[in-house]
Amino acid sequence: MIEYYKRIMTFLGQDRKRVQLGIVLAFFESMFANIPVVMLLYAFTKLAGGTLIKSDILLVFVVMLVAVLIRMLLAWFIDNFMYLSIYDACERERLGIGDRFRYFPMGFFTQGNLGRIAAIISIDLTFIEERAIRDLDIMVNAAAMTTIGCIMLCVADIRIGAIAVSVSVFSIFLSGRIERVCRTESVLRQEQQGKLTEAILEYVMGISVIKAFNLAGKKAGTVKKAIQETKEGSIRYEKRFIPPAFFYKAAFNAATALMVWTSLVFYKDGTLSIELALVFVIFAFYVFLPAINLGGAIVTFLVGKASLDRYEALKNQPLMGVNGRETQTYNHEIAFHNVSFAYDDKHNDKMVLKDINFTAKPGTMTALVGQSGSGKTTIANLIVRFWDVKHGTITIGGTDIREMTTGCLLKNISMVFQRVYLFHDTIKNNIRFGKPAATDEEIMAAARAARCHEFISALPQGYDTMVAEAGSSLSGGEKQRISIARAILKDAPIVLLDEATASIDPDNEKHIQEAIGELVKNKTLIVIAHRLSTIRYADQIVVVDKGQIVETGRHNDLLEKQGVYHQLWTKRMTARSWKMREQSNSF
Incomplete structure (x- = not known):
């Protein structure tokens, strides 16, 4: 619990002092919660001695009323200092993690992490927002009430106080048992929540494809399985928590019964006054209530800890471009120098690009062509640092793009791809x-x-x-x-174009070609070419095959070489001829 407290304080950042002040006030609020017991003892003493008068009754009433009013005032400050602070902190962290997303490599968003990200932002942070301070309040209240209560009991009668102290010490052992049982399950529970969120996101985002291929039942089965596993995990979590929680509560209930019994026995044998016996009997039923509530909070401590673990793991993801410098680029020449790249950091033998070398001169058009999967899109993605190269360098105007800030790099580049996303x-x-x-x-x-x-x-x-x-x-x-x-x-002076007309109907193609013409005027243009007919007049055609550049040149020069580009051109022209023939035969 102490570790959880420290981590929450770290999470709160600049708001921690407000929360710590709230905790101090919560301690005093717990002290005032015991004033009614003291006044009851005063009233019972007067009553037993036959000296209770109207002024005594008024005193008891006034003191209790003042204690209640002070507790209400302290509770107001506690809510403002503690509960509002966690909302401020969670807002700041959500905005901060959103800002950090700009510096995450794109590979992070394509490795099954979308569900985990959504779960962390919407479930884990919400859990911390709603439960963290509440649980800290329970912890402080339990510690304060139990400590003050035990001291009061020991001062009043050491025998009754010994019972309270003994069960309080024993409860520390039992709370440790609850923590050990639930530690592993709480992590599994939060991970399963992430899997459920990912399954639902995948189903909803892909519903058009699922319905088109009549896979609604099959894919719904995946979501159903995730829901089933979440239910089973939650039930398993509760079942493992029940036994230690039962013994934890049973210990305090037994201590309550023992305090009542011993108070009556001590009164019967004359070693305890009637007024103290009555106070002990009443006090026994609520002195341990905060500590009992703490038993349930231990479970949420562990869930909160698992939530913090997942959030901190996301927050500590390696960033790209944060250590770069702002540079003023006047020359927008793009150059690849011995660039090699693999998507998997652990397997450099699976390079998707190998020793890529080419230069795109300012104000020229460079076309990247090749079979699907040859590495064309990867080359374009490396230019904008969606990933970082493993070996070699990419420069713009002679500056390594890794030495630029992300903002400085991207302000020089516009991207138009086939797959358009509108907000x-x-x-x-x-x-x-x-x-x-x-x-x-x-x-x-x-x-x-x-x-x-x-x-x-x-x-x-x-x-x-x-x-x-x-x-x-x-x-x-x-x-x-x-x-x-x-x-x-x-x-922007540089344009990356994943040929926008590749999957567009003929009615729109004319308009888009005209729009592209406006876009690329006097720009350094990199085109990922699908229709070879559209790049016949490119200043440079770079032919990519199996992650390597196999040919570079202009259209006519490459055709004369009778190499890979010639094969691609022949294949595309043959396919086009067959398509035109089929269309003419259909009339």
């Missing part, structure tokens, strides 16, 4: 994503250049029309043109 926001704000400070006029100018102003203006609320989640309310071509408008607005 659940207005079309205006989706375009403004390329330049947050852009005016409405600049946004509309970019939309006109991207050939999307007309269809946006025709929408019910125009530029203020809300886009459904992931852009599902728009067609593929419309989303693509909005993403190009976003890139035009950013006006």
